Amino acid sequence: MSARKSPRQQQLEAALLYPVDWLDERTGLLGGLRYFLFRNVPRDTNWMQTLGAATLTAFLVQAITGVFLAMFYKPDPNSAYESIQHITNDVTFGWLVRGMHRWGASCFIILMFLHMGRVFLFGAYKYPRELTWIVGVLLLALGMIEGFTGYLLPWDETAYWATVVGINIQASGPFVGPFIGSILKGGAEIGPETLARFYSLHMLAIPGALIGLIGVHLYLVVRLGITSPPWSPVAAGRERDDEEAPPTGRVGLVSPAPRGSASQGVDE
Amino acid sequence: MSSLEKNRADHKRYKEDVKKEGKPFFPYALFHDSLMQLVVVGVIIALSVIWKFTAQHEGGGTHPGLLGPLYTEKADPGTVSFVPRPDWYFYFLFYLLRIFKWPDSVILGTVGIPTLLLVIAIALPFVDRRRERHPLRRPVAMITAVLVIVAMGTLTWKGAVAKEPIASEAGALVPMWAQKQGFKGNADAEAGAKLFSQSGCLNCHVYTGAGGQNLGAPELTAEGAKGRGIDWQIKHLQCPSCVNAGSPMPSFKTLGADNLKKLATFLEASKGPK
Numbered sequence: 420m421s422a423r424k425s426p427r428q429q430q431l432e433a434a435l436l437y438p439v440d441w442l443d444e445r446t447g448l449l450g451g452l453r454y455f456l457f458r459n460v461p462r463d464t465n466w467m468q469t470l471g472a473a474t475l476t477a478f479l480v481q482a483i484t485g486v487f488l489a490m491f492y493k494p495d496p497n498s499a500y501e502s503i504q505h506i507t508n509d510v511t512f513g514w515l516v517r518g519m520h521r522w523g524a525s526c527f528i529i530l531m532f533l534h535m536g537r538v539f540l541f542g543a544y545k546y547p548r549e550l551t552w553i554v555g556v557l558l559l560a561l562g563m564i565e566g567f568t569g570y571l572l573p574w575d576e577t578a579y580w581a582t583v584v585g586i587n588i589q590a591s592g593p594f595v596g597p598f599i600g601s602i603l604k605g606g607a608e609i610g611p612e613t614l615a616r617f618y619s620l621h622m623l624a625i626p627g628a629l630i631g632l633i634g635v636h637l638y639l640v641v642r643l644g645i646t647s648p649p650w651s652p653v654a655a656g657r658e659r660d661d662e663e664a665p666p667t668g669r670v671g672l673v674s675p676a677p678r679g680s681a682s683q684g685v686d687e
Numbered sequence: 688m689s690s691l692e693k694n695r696a697d698h699k700r701y702k703e704d705v706k707k708e709g710k711p712f713f714p715y716a717l718f719h720d721s722l723m724q725l726v727v728v729g730v731i732i733a734l735s736v737i738w739k740f741t742a743q744h745e746g747g748g749t750h751p752g753l754l755g756p757l758y759t760e761k762a763d764p765g766t767v768s769f770v771p772r773p774d775w776y777f778y779f780l781f782y783l784l785r786i787f788k789w790p791d792s793v794i795l796g797t798v799g800i801p802t803l804l805l806v807i808a809i810a811l812p813f814v815d816r817r818r819e820r821h822p823l824r825r826p827v828a829m830i831t832a833v834l835v836i837v838a839m840g841t842l843t844w845k846g847a848v849a850k851e852p853i854a855s856e857a858g859a860l861v862p863m864w865a866q867k868q869g870f871k872g873n874a875d876a877e878a879g880a881k882l883f884s885q886s887g888c889l890n891c892h893v894y895t896g897a898g899g900q901n902l903g904a905p906e907l908t909a910e911g912a913k914g915r916g917i918d919w920q921i922k923h924l925q926c927p928s929c930v931n932a933g934s935p936m937p938s939f940k941t942l943g944a945d946n947l948k949k950l951a952t953f954l955e956a957s958k959g960p961k
């Protein structure tokens with residue numbers, strides 16, 4: 420018994436929707452978005468399964484604060500340190516942006532590890548989500564390299580010497596080690612070339628790769644669906660005995676559901 | 688049924704269940720996700736505020752607050768004192784390097800273990816192919832995970848509390864070194880010892896019981912007994928990896944020829960306790 424819309428309302432609605440329709444007619448994006456938002460996920464998802472979204476948030480914080488830092492940061496040894504001081508002490512809310520970038524980096528790494536732990540606990544790396552896991556591992560490695568390259572940029576003592584030793588360790592590797600070491604350094608000593616290289620890696624190459632891989636990761640997550648907690652009595656994909664009614668009541672990690680109801684069963 | 692067929696059947700059933708019994712992502716799952724996202728941003732802002740406002744007062748940004756200084760002194764390649772310490776999430780590797788000895792096994796720590804960890808992580812889904820997902824029915828996986836967490840946690844903790852010798856404290860040891868090694872009165876060697884105590888050498892090397900073992904650096908108490916010669920020592924200090932291929936020791940060229948000569952004299956005068 421919905422109230423009928425007046426012609427005026429209808430007109431207004433059409434006018435508002437027009438740009439959306441225009442866009443959708445040409446891109447088909449709306450269908451994708453609708454699918455993304457209204458697709459079903461298992462009904463028993465758990466708070467631990469928000470850790471992926473949390474990781475994504477930390478990454479976005481890095482991306483956004485990074486853009487603002489890049490407006491004030493000067494990647495050359497004579498002014499890098501001063502520009503960091505300037506950002507921290509003079510620029511309006513510069514300290515907040517730099518602080519968020521700095522602490523966001525640690526949060527990003529911690530959250531990646533926690534998310535990985537939850538995936539491991541759920542056995543969610545198994546068929547058919549192997550590739551999601553592998554992309555995740557690459558994200559973790561790239562995330563840590565991103566941290567390493569960013570660490571040099573303030574050009575203070577901590578930054579400088581950690582990098583000297585870090586690069587030397589790289590260069591001590593077999594086969595490609597010395598090669599990578601000299602590429603990173605860009606010269607005989609750590610200096611302007613090194614800083615320029617780290618800067619470009621830190622704000623172009625690695626973030627670009629991260630964004631691409633996060634895209635693949637999320638595509639796979641949506642395509643394959645996220646797992647139910649394996650101890651859930653109503654887990655999606657649970658094995659049924661012939662006429663089993665779904666058990667009721669809360670079943671936790673330490674009081675497992677009866678065999679066969681929650682797990683996917685043991686091989687053989 | 689082969690296990691691949693079982694896997695496929697499982698996933699098919701999963702898809703059907705989600706379709707039939709699932710909840711729409713919006714608004715249910717998205718609501719939880721958004722709350723979590725707010726928490727993350729809140730925590731990051733809170734950390735920044737604590738960092739800034741506890742470090743602020745008293746003498747500029749190098750004064751550490753609850754969460755460390757805003758920045759340390761400006762980098763100076765010719766500096767005489769430094770701590771080669773990475774960001775915290777590399778501590779476990781950093782500390783691991785104290786366990787390995789140059790030159791035999793250091794490469795295990797610098798390249799071997801990180802590569803191994805990466806390979807294991809990537810291979811995991813292909814090694815653990817059982818269909819079972821319940822943690823309590825995957826004892827091997829769970830115990831391994833706990834061991835890895837404990838090991839990495841311990842190494843990170845040890846790395847965090849590991850103390851590098853402070854230059855001023857190490858400087859006080861110089862007269863004792865001169866006495867023990869018998870180079871008292873040799874002005875160059877004594878000056879070299881002083882430089883040695885101040886230039887961060889002890890961050891990696893052990894010398895008569897003082898100093899930390901980082902990156903598998905050898906003990907130098909009896910370096911002079913190796914018969915390297917002063918010229919060799921100078922060359923090594925100028926470019927360690929030119930002389931000992933793959934050396935992670937930094938170059939000390941910036942100390943200048945004069946200082947390097949003193950350091951080399953000191954090293955050659957260190958014959959070890961008789």
Ligand code: HEM
Nearest residue numbers: 468469471472474475535543551552555556558559645646
């Ligand atoms: C930039 C870092 C990462 C981002 C933004 C990210 C994001 C996400 C999101 C949003 C999900 C949806 C489910 C959930 O939130 O738990 C997810 C699932 C998943 N992630 Fe990640 N992730 C990252 C890193 C990793 C890492 C380091 C791993 C493991 C090595 C990993 C492995 C997985 C797997 C296997 C799933 C599927 C889980 C399931 O279906 O239950 N991800 N990821």
